[in-house]
Amino acid sequence: MNKRFKQALGFFIVKTLVLAALTVLAAILIFLFAKGAGIISWDFLAKPPENSMTEGGIFPAILGTFYLVFFSVLFSLPPGLACAIYLNEYSPKGWFSGIIRISINNLAGVPSIVFGLFGLAVFVKQLGFGVSILSGSLTLSIVILPLIISSTQEALMTVPQSIREASMALGATKWTTIRRIVLPQATPSILTAVILSIGRAAGETAPILFTAAVFYTRELPKSLFSEVMALPYHIYALITEGTHPETQIKIAYGSSLVLLFMVLFLSMAAIRIRQRHRSHYDKIRR
Amino acid sequence: MAKKGEKIKEKLIEYFLFALSLASLVFLAGIVVTLFRESLPAFRDIGFFRMIAGRDWYPTYDPPDFGILPLIAGSFLVTLISILISVPLGLAGAVYISELAGKKEKAFLKPALELLSSIPSVVYGFWGMVFLAPFLQKHLELSTGYCALAAGIVLGIMSTPIIASLSEDALNYVPRAFKEASYALGANRWETVTRVIIPSAASGIITSVILGTGRAIGETMVVLMISGGSAILPQSFLEPVRPMTSAIAAEMGEAAFGTPHYHSLFAIALILFGITFVLNLAAEMIAKKFRLKLGASR
Amino acid sequence: MIKLDAKNRTNSADMGYTEIKDPLNKVGNFLPEKTKIKAGNLNFYYGKTHTLKDINLNIYEKKVTAIIGPSGCGKSTFIRLLNRMNDFVADSRAEGEILIDENNIFGKTADPVEIRKRVGMVFQKPNPFPKSIFDNIAYGLEINGAKDRFYIEEKVVNSLKKSALFEEIRHRLRDNALGLSGGQQQRLCIARCIAIEPEIILFDEPCASLDPISTAKIEELILELKKDYTIVIVTHNMQQALRVSDYTAFFLMGELIEYNTTKKIFENPSDRRTEDYITGRFG
Numbered sequence: 001m002n003k004r005f006k007q008a009l010g011f012f013i014v015k016t017l018v019l020a021a022l023t024v025l026a027a028i029l030i031f032l033f034a035k036g037a038g039i040i041s042w043d044f045l046a047k048p049p050e051n052s053m054t055e056g057g058i059f060p061a062i063l064g065t066f067y068l069v070f071f072s073v074l075f076s077l078p079p080g081l082a083c084a085i086y087l088n089e090y091s092p093k094g095w096f097s098g099i100i101r102i103s104i105n106n107l108a109g110v111p112s113i114v115f116g117l118f119g120l121a122v123f124v125k126q127l128g129f130g131v132s133i134l135s136g137s138l139t140l141s142i143v144i145l146p147l148i149i150s151s152t153q154e155a156l157m158t159v160p161q162s163i164r165e166a167s168m169a170l171g172a173t174k175w176t177t178i179r180r181i182v183l184p185q186a187t188p189s190i191l192t193a194v195i196l197s198i199g200r201a202a203g204e205t206a207p208i209l210f211t212a213a214v215f216y217t218r219e220l221p222k223s224l225f226s227e228v229m230a231l232p233y234h235i236y237a238l239i240t241e242g243t244h245p246e247t248q249i250k251i252a253y254g255s256s257l258v259l260l261f262m263v264l265f266l267s268m269a270a271i272r273i274r275q276r277h278r279s280h281y282d283k284i285r286r
Numbered sequence: 287m288a289k290k291g292e293k294i295k296e297k298l299i300e301y302f303l304f305a306l307s308l309a310s311l312v313f314l315a316g317i318v319v320t321l322f323r324e325s326l327p328a329f330r331d332i333g334f335f336r337m338i339a340g341r342d343w344y345p346t347y348d349p350p351d352f353g354i355l356p357l358i359a360g361s362f363l364v365t366l367i368s369i370l371i372s373v374p375l376g377l378a379g380a381v382y383i384s385e386l387a388g389k390k391e392k393a394f395l396k397p398a399l400e401l402l403s404s405i406p407s408v409v410y411g412f413w414g415m416v417f418l419a420p421f422l423q424k425h426l427e428l429s430t431g432y433c434a435l436a437a438g439i440v441l442g443i444m445s446t447p448i449i450a451s452l453s454e455d456a457l458n459y460v461p462r463a464f465k466e467a468s469y470a471l472g473a474n475r476w477e478t479v480t481r482v483i484i485p486s487a488a489s490g491i492i493t494s495v496i497l498g499t500g501r502a503i504g505e506t507m508v509v510l511m512i513s514g515g516s517a518i519l520p521q522s523f524l525e526p527v528r529p530m531t532s533a534i535a536a537e538m539g540e541a542a543f544g545t546p547h548y549h550s551l552f553a554i555a556l557i558l559f560g561i562t563f564v565l566n567l568a569a570e571m572i573a574k575k576f577r578l579k580l581g582a583s584r
Numbered sequence: 585m586i587k588l589d590a591k592n593r594t595n596s597a598d599m600g601y602t603e604i605k606d607p608l609n610k611v612g613n614f615l616p617e618k619t620k621i622k623a624g625n626l627n628f629y630y631g632k633t634h635t636l637k638d639i640n641l642n643i644y645e646k647k648v649t650a651i652i653g654p655s656g657c658g659k660s661t662f663i664r665l666l667n668r669m670n671d672f673v674a675d676s677r678a679e680g681e682i683l684i685d686e687n688n689i690f691g692k693t694a695d696p697v698e699i700r701k702r703v704g705m706v707f708q709k710p711n712p713f714p715k716s717i718f719d720n721i722a723y724g725l726e727i728n729g730a731k732d733r734f735y736i737e738e739k740v741v742n743s744l745k746k747s748a749l750f751e752e753i754r755h756r757l758r759d760n761a762l763g764l765s766g767g768q769q770q771r772l773c774i775a776r777c778i779a780i781e782p783e784i785i786l787f788d789e790p791c792a793s794l795d796p797i798s799t800a801k802i803e804e805l806i807l808e809l810k811k812d813y814t815i816v817i818v819t820h821n822m823q824q825a826l827r828v829s830d831y832t833a834f835f836l837m838g839e840l841i842e843y844n845t846t847k848k849i850f851e852n853p854s855d856r857r858t859e860d861y862i863t864g865r866f867g
Contacts, residue, residue: 005478012387017378018695025402026415028443033414053744062387082306090300093674100307102570103314106355109497109566110317110559113531116553117538118317121324125543130317142313149310162711166773169667170724173292175299181721196404203406206506206531232408236507237413241688249416256412260405267404271397293695 017168036257039250042136044258045258053238054247058255060220064133064228067221068212069201070145071137071196080148081190087149088156090180108146112206119211121145134224136212142199143207144285151196157187188277195270199263215241231259297575328352328549337351337553343517343539344526345547354557356519358433360527361443361558363412364509365502367438368445372502373495375442376449380491383450385479397452401446410513414440417511426524432514434523440508449498456490457483459580489576495570500565504558506531531553606802609859611820620784620814621666626680628661628838632724635661637838639680643831646755648806648815650829650846652822654861657835658756659818660708663786667703667815668696701728704782708789710769712761712776717744717753720761720772724780739779747775774805785809787817791824805827822862826850834858 004049043057050056081102091097119139131134167177183190203212213233221228236254242248299425329337340353353401383395414436423431460483469521483492512528528536534551541547621643630634636658643649651659664670665678668689678867681688689699705711712720721740722730740757744750749771753764761772770790775787787806791799806815819825826833826846833843834855842849842858853859 003474003477007474010476010480014378014381014386017375018382021379021443021450024443025447028417031417032413033329067722079306079309081311082303084308084335086300086303090303100311102567102756105570106563106566107314109312109500109504109562109569111506111531111562112508113504113534114317114321114555114559116506117324117534117552118320120538121317121320121552145310145313160705160711162709163382163713165669165672165705165707166711166713166776167705167723167727169669169700169705170673170727170729172298172724172775173697175296176727180727199404203404203408203521205406205408206535209535232406232507235412237407239412240511246312252412253416256409260409263404264401267401268397271400275397276350277441571703 009120013081019222032253032256032260036253039254040257044254048084049216052244054240054244056115058229058231058234058251058258060217061229061231061234061255062258063212063220065202065231067228068132068137068140068208068230070141071133071224073136075141075229076145076196077146080145081152083149084152084156085152085178088153089174089182096282104146104149106146107142108150112143112204113164113209115139115207118142118210119207121191124211130224130225131210131212131214131227133212133221136228136230138200139207139211140204143204144201147200148193149199151193152186152190155186158189159185162236192270192277195266195273199270201234201264202266203259203263205236208233231255231262235259290421292533317559319359321552321559323420325549325553325556326405328546328553331546332550337550338557339520343533345541345550352544352546354530354533354550354554356517357528357533357554358557360513361509361521361531362531363434363504363523363527364441364513365499367499367523368441368502369437369495369499371439371442372445372449372498375446376494376498377453377491378472379446379450380453380457381479381484383454385475389546392569396451399447399451403451406475407444407505407507408511410440410444411508414508414512428524430478430526431516432512432521432526434513434525437509437513437527437529438523440512441502441505444508445498445502448501449494452497453487453491456487456494456576459490459577460486461580486580487576489572489579491575493573496565496569500562500569503565504531504537504562506535530558550558591662597676617636619643620645620684621816622660622683623665624681624683626662626665626682627678627717628658628665628670629679631679632709633674635838639840641815641840641843643814644650645814646810647830648810648817648828649833650825651690651816651833652820652825652861653820653835653841655820656837658823658838659835660788662835663705663788663816663818666784667700669700669705669707673681676845697747701780702782703784703786705771705786705788706777706790708775708792710766710793712769712772713765714760714762716758717761717764717772718757721776721799723772723777724776728780742773743748743779744772746778746803746809747771748808749775765798767794767801770794770798770802771805774802774809778809782813782816784816787815787819789818789820791819791821799824822850834860834861 044061045057045062047057048060049058087097087100116139119135123129123135123138124131129138163181163185164177167181168174172180209229212228213230214227215229215234215237217227217229235252238248238255240253292325309382315433337352337354339355340351341355342351342353343356344351379399387395418440419431421431422428422436457583464482464486465478473481509529510532513529513532515528515532516526517528517533518525521526534554537547538551541551610788619642623639623641626639627634632765639662650663653659661670670676670678678690681690683689684699684702688694711747713723715723717738721743722736725736725739740783744753744856749768752768761769764772775833792800794802795811803824806817809815829846830843832846834841834849842853842855849858850862853862
């Protein structure tokens with residue numbers, strides 16, 4: 001059998017599979033868009049649910065997700081950045097970094113529901129934070145910690161060694177070099193990491209299932225110890241626990257589309273920032 | 287002298303960064319300790335083997351049964367179906383992007399992969415509930431569309447972009463010299479891909495499959511929403527199942543704090559954690575070898 | 585490699601220094617020059633490889649000392665020890681001593697940061713910071729405590745003038761340094777280095793990535809800087825060593841084979857291996 005035919009057949013199969021995968025993924029997105037687009041309106045975004053959740057909007061869920069995301073990033077950014085800086089700048093090799101690296105990779109692979117249980121046992125029960133924004137965002141912050149560390153590390157690695165040396169050779173201390181030369185260079189990439197982790201935190205459901213989220217709150221959250229509505233949980237709850245399926249499914253479609261837009265928009269922004277930053281770096285490397 | 291102060295400051299900063307970088311280790315250890323502590327009562331009272339080999343999961347009956355074999359079986363069945371979908375599709379995607387796509391296509395597809403893998407699982411689960419499950423029920427004439435197959439398909443679709451992007455990294459890591467050597471011997475593109483590039487990247491691809499498997503086993507929302515939720519040993523993939531993650535997510539809300547049910551859910555989580563931990567460790571070891579092997583020839 | 589005919593070449597650096605009778609200076613320094621740097625029994629290990637072996641070498645104040653030798657002979661390792669840049673090389677270890685003005689830079693009280701302020705360095709590849717030309721130079725001043733804008737500006741301009749760059753870029757001080765040509769970037773790195781007024785400047789193959797015209801400019805600059813600074817230059821280009829240096833040390837496989845005035849090394853080397861190297865028989 002000739003080589004040409006084999007090649008044509010092989011590539012045909014590969015292309016078919018790729019086309020199939022893309023078609024299905026596109027179909028899912030189009031389906032959700034088509035069903036949800038008519039529902040989203042200014043009122044839908046800005047109003048609380050009404051009439052035992054059969055009408056009105058999803059504002060409290062959006063706000064709740066915002067709080068959860070904001071605090072989880074706030075909590076995980078300091079240790080995340082510090083860890084990436086320490087591993088990359090102070091101790092790139094050695095057994096200690098090896099252990100930390102292994103624990104980061106393993107933490108990244110822990111099922112999200114396990115984080116949820118950990119949050120329940122430690123933050124909700126043991127520390128007595130209850131089902132609250134605090135418990136939920138602490139739990140989420142552990143979920144996104146590995147993501148922040150590894151992307152920040154990648155960002156630091158793109159800073160050429162030569163400019164670190166230049167700074168040190170001028171008599172700058174290590175920290176001065178990091179603060180004034182390395183970090184400013186890595187900032188756009190770190191920003192990318194932060195945005196990606198915002199997207200991740202916004203979409204996670206399992207970790208907040210028992211730590212923060214409730215189906216309905218009468219009032220908007222007042223403090224870190226309030227329980228909240230959250231967008232991903234809202235979708236889940238509407239469709240599995242809703243008492244008026246016909247009317248509530250519309251709200252679920254709308255909420256899905258809002259969440260989808262939010263996450264895709266964030267990822268897109270992150271990718272754009274990274275691409276612009278990369279082309280900037282190609283100039284340095286030249 | 288300012289010099290001395292400066293030196294102390296430098297050291298303090300280093301210690302501070304060091305202390306904060308222990309966070310991931312502390313959390314991982316914290317998770318392990320918490321899981322053990324909370325699941326120990328279950329293993330002690332029910333017995334490890336009775337739990338793991340028990341065929342009946344009736345945690346709220348009187349007397350309750352805490353056999354988690356059906357849950358484990360459910361997890362494996364759903365994961366298997368998802369792998370059967372995501373591995374061929376993901377691999378094809380990786381080969382396409384790294385070997386066939388033009389520059390423009392690549393510049394579109396790579397970010398697209400990343401966007402797709404950022405879609406929250408609850409959205410996939412939602413789609414499975416409102417579209418796929420009814421669809422399967424109608425066309426396969428099932429009593430319910432919420433079954434292992436539906437969950438497996440959605441999970442497979444969901445992990446395709448992840449496997450594609452990880453495998454693509456592995457293919458990219460193969461030194462160009464290998465490719466050129468193959469072309470120089472008169473091999474065409476297909477032969478080069480199948481005989482040189484994929485075998486050289488094999489362990490990298492295996493790593494991505496293992497990581498994808500770990501994700502699928504640990505994924506919660508999709509199976510919670512569409513696997514059907516029945517905790518019976520499945521006889522076929524068209525039956526409803528209750529994977530481990532969905533059992534935890536569905537029942538933890540009702541399980542009263544400190545009851546055997548509560549502890550047994552932690553026990554499930556511990557087993558789940560053990561499985562993903564082993565998978566991650568395996569992936570890490572293979573990946574390390576892979577980099578060493580190809581690193582030398584780069 | 586081009587065969588050199590040292591005798592017919594005008595050596596701008598040849599000012600008729602007397603030969604060093606005891607080039608490795610085991611007995612003492614009989615020369616009129618003042619010793620600025622003294623390496624004593626210097627050894628360097630990278631992992632298990634012994635990359636520098638018992639180096640004894642005196643470097644004289646306000647002179648240019650060239651370090652030559654084939655790749656991997658330890659010449660870069662040697663000069664990176666002089667400002668302790670090798671501190672960052674993992675799994676490495678230095679033994680012996682390097683005295684700068686009689687003070688051991690490996691001593692317990694020695695502070696590498698302070699040492700680097702006194703010993704500037706220009707690298708193989710120009711490595712300006714991805715900042716403006718002005719900020720590239722201001723950075724070094726600021727980290728060394730300068731706060732007054734007027735003082736900083738004056739310093740920036742002066743060092744750009746000293747490095748013969750000012751005229752070319754006087755209207756582009758706020759432009760990104762990465763927009764400069766390679767040769768200009770390297771002169772900017774020199775300006776950045778002299779702005780903080782070191783006593784010693786180390787050049788690690790500064791022209792390795794430059795074209796001949798830029799190279800000539802840098803060499804001219806080195807000869808100019810010699811008036812104020814002690815200069816050590818690593819080069820693999822023997823014409824360059826001949827053109828700019830007063831003293832030359834020949835390294836081979838981690839050992840210092842021969843050290844003498846540049847004139848002596850190139851006209852009448854006493855070691856066969858030196859002769860082989862400078863006549864291009866290997867390397």
